[in-house]
Amino acid sequence: MNVSEFLWKRLQEWGLRRAYGYPGDGAGGIDVALQREVDAGTIEYVQVRHEEMAAFMATAHAKFTGQVGLCFATSGPGAIHLLNGLYDAKLDHVGVVAIMGQQARTAIGTNYQQEVDLHSLCKDVACEYIVTVTEPSQMRHAVDRAVRIARDKRAPTVLIVPNDLQELPYAEPPMAHGATHTGIGTTICSTVPEKAGLQAAAEILNAGSKVAVLAGAGALEATDQLLEIAEILGAGIAKALLGKAAVPDECPFVTGSIGLLGTKPSWDMMKECDTFLMVGSAFPYSEFLPKPGQARGVQIDVNSANLSLRYPMEVNLQGDSAATLSALIPLLHRKDDRAWRARIEKEVAQWWNVLEARAMTSASPLNPQRVFWELSPRLPENAIITADSGSVANWYARDLKMRRGMKASLSGGLASLGAGTPYAVAGKMAYPERTVIACMGDGAMQMNGLNVMITISKYWKQWSNPTLIVLVLNNQDLNQVTWEERIQLGEGKTEATQSIPDFPYHRYAELLGLKGIYVDDPAHVAAAWEEALSADRPVILEARTDPNVPPLPPHITLQQAKAFLTSLPTEPERASVILGSAREMLASILPGEKS
Structure with a gap:
């Protein structure tokens, strides 16, 4: 195999089998190798009309499937066009691998046509990982790290491949000083916080009489757990915009979206609650949350950087939303007083009537x-x-x-x-x-x-x-x-x-x-x-x-x-x-x- 053929084979081994992109001579060898994979039926290629669309599609692929998205573009303007869609992936915390062509290694630094300093261009959007492949045996660890980091950090990563390297024969890394031998595999990590943290969170939630839940994109796979928690605690559930599909709106205690685009029941619930549970969300507009000191707070997020970011929480639990909620549920006590829940349901029913009246x-x-x-x-x-x-x-x-x-x-x-x-x-x-x-x-x-x-x-x-x-x-x-x-x-x-x-x-x-x-x-x-x-x-x-x-x-x-x-x-x-x-x-x- 040449370097480009190995690139596509290795991506397939990681499970990436759909690529969104647009061709160009800066990625010519990559294009040719991709055609062979398309002919063999091993990779699906979606040709866009503009590279920005390729990056948006890769981002959406990651959002809808939970897999890493994949996009590619040629050097210079093609790579530049990817940038906006890659920022979409970064700001919404999903994994995307972007492959970018580059001018020949011998031309880099000569102000050559379509030569752009792609490291400087991408250093913010791909801050978790960006690499230029300069030697055939480097491609193995470049692909492995790009995919693993994109998946586990839920962030965009960038592979830059000079066009003179793309059709060189691929060689495995040697058993020598200075070489590294990476591998493919699942990352196994703790998804549930320690028991003491769960117990502290449960004590706060059990003590509250007016519990409000905010679910975000990180809670999309925790629907059953969110509904059970709300039922036990007599709580209402509001949704950040990216968490719109987290719980069904047909549930009478789901108050809908929050924020400027949100609903009055969500606003009222947040301004009157005494306990606040935030799950899988980095919702940015603090003015729509409870006033600091108004409510005792518990937050669950897989990314510790999001904890206590928008509201001063008493207990911060780092972990997967579904797994953490599942571990938390046995520690909760069912609230017999359902007055708070009844009030939320009444306001939600009235709100749907308001929306219908507005629509008509x-x-x-x-x-x-x-x-x-x-x-x-x-x-x-x-x-x-x-x-x-x-x-x-x-x-x-x-x-x-x-x-x-x-x-x-x-x-x-x-x-x-x-x-x-x-x-x-x-x-x-x-x-x-x-x-x-x-x-x-x-x-x-x-x-x-x-x-x-x-x-x-x-x-x-x-x-x-x-x-x-x-x-x-x-x-x-x-x-x-x-x-x-x-x-x-x-x-x-x-x-x-x-x-x-x-x-x-x-x-x-x-x-x-x-x-x-x-x-x-x-x-x-x-x-x-x-x-x-x-x-x-x-x-x-x-x-x-x-x-x-x-x-x-x-x-x-x-x-x-x-x-x-x-x-x-x-x-x-x-x-x-x-x-x-x-x-x-x-x-x-x-x-x-x-x-």
């Missing part, structure tokens, strides 16, 4: 909440839902009810625009039998989504279930930022920066041989979803929505209210903004009234 308020032409509200009961079993950044994330967070078995994700820590469609492709590639739905704003669609639709058109016929729906909210506005300017800066919409071109998204789908559906009438939204879900090919569902339906936070501060009022004199769409806000507020106060 009139808008011009469509209320975006209505689009999500009509989708929610129609979501197929085991669906995978992705969302992009922007105002679309508000409706995804609040209006979609997750059921057991579903998966959902988005760019969380980085909140990068344009990740929703590459996430959807990765979900479909990993689970081709499942229905996948990407929830996109028009800004994100214009940034990356149109690009990714070409990739979808290339691969969809190989999927056992062709159902992949890309929802586009077409409001010709970078809507989340527009509302942030109104609420945070006290400024009206800045049309030069916020208005974006109209585009016929549904017709674009048809140009690609896919299906396009357009809806601008609230009476037709349900039928549009039915048509999309029964289509024999991927769909772009374009919904013409009103940009002036406000994404109301769960709690409006005096400062936010003042800023909003200050923005109105300079607001070019003042009448529509006032009317849309009034309707939403009325629906929140009187959910049974028509507005």
Whole structure:
């Protein structure tokens, strides 16, 4: 084997059998060797249209499967393009291996074409491991360390391979001083904290009368344990955005998302609890958590760096969420007083009525909440839902009810625009039998989504279930930022920066041989979803929505209210903004009234 052939073989031995990437002469030998593996059926290659999409897809692959994601690119611009998606992996703590080509070793340092100092470029995003392979026998330990560290540290790692090395004969490391002989294998580590820590945590949780739980991405595999803990303690469960699929929303004590995109029951629960259990989350916005000193705290996280990071916890347990909760459950006492639980369930039921009322308020032409509200009961079993950044994330967070078995994700820590469609492709590639739905704003669609639709058109016929729906909210506005300017800066919409071109998204789908559906009438939204879900090919569902339906936070501060009022004199769409806000507020106060 040559070096590139060994690279792909070794990655397969680690279980990495799907690669997202784009070719180039800086990675020519790697490309040729990959083709041989594709021909042999040993590796699946997904050709993207832009390297950033490859890194996003590798990140989503890691999120949805729990495996290490894999992406590659050529030297120079190709490697640079990977960077944003790799930061997505870093900030959301998932393992991704990125392979980057480089100019010939003899050219490095000569300001050669496409020569970029990739170590300097990647030293932050791949701080856990980055290496340039300079000798054939080095490839073995370079691959082994890159995969092991990506998996165990849940972080991106980078392998840089100069193009003159790629087709040299591979040689095993010699039995000599200066050589190392690495191996493949499972890392066995302690996943449960010591008994004394568990007992201390149990004493705090047993003593509390108003227990609130916050579940994050680290708790996605701990659904049963979270539900049992909540039942024993009479607790409510709120969810960080990346933990949306951790527990089903059909449970009456699940308060939904937390934060600016969150719910009023989550806000109220956190502000009134006396005991706080945080599981697998590094939720960043401390103002939505209990006030320090208000509640006694217990936190569980596999990464010790996340412990007591957002709230001063009394007991910090480092360990796997499911295993730690399982060890904690026998130490807990069932609470006989269910008044706290009953109050949470009542507020959750009222909140769903508020959301329905908000969704049904009139808008011009469509209320975006209505689009999500009509989708929610129609979501197929085991669906995978992705969302992009922007105002679309508000409706995804609040209006979609997750059921057991579903998966959902988005760019969380980085909140990068344009990740929703590459996430959807990765979900479909990993689970081709499942229905996948990407929830996109028009800004994100214009940034990356149109690009990714070409990739979808290339691969969809190989999927056992062709159902992949890309929802586009077409409001010709970078809507989340527009509302942030109104609420945070006290400024009206800045049309030069916020208005974006109209585009016929549904017709674009048809140009690609896919299906396009357009809806601008609230009476037709349900039928549009039915048509999309029964289509024999991927769909772009374009919904013409009103940009002036406000994404109301769960709690409006005096400062936010003042800023909003200050923005109105300079607001070019003042009448529509006032009317849309009034309707939403009325629906929140009187959910049974028509507005």
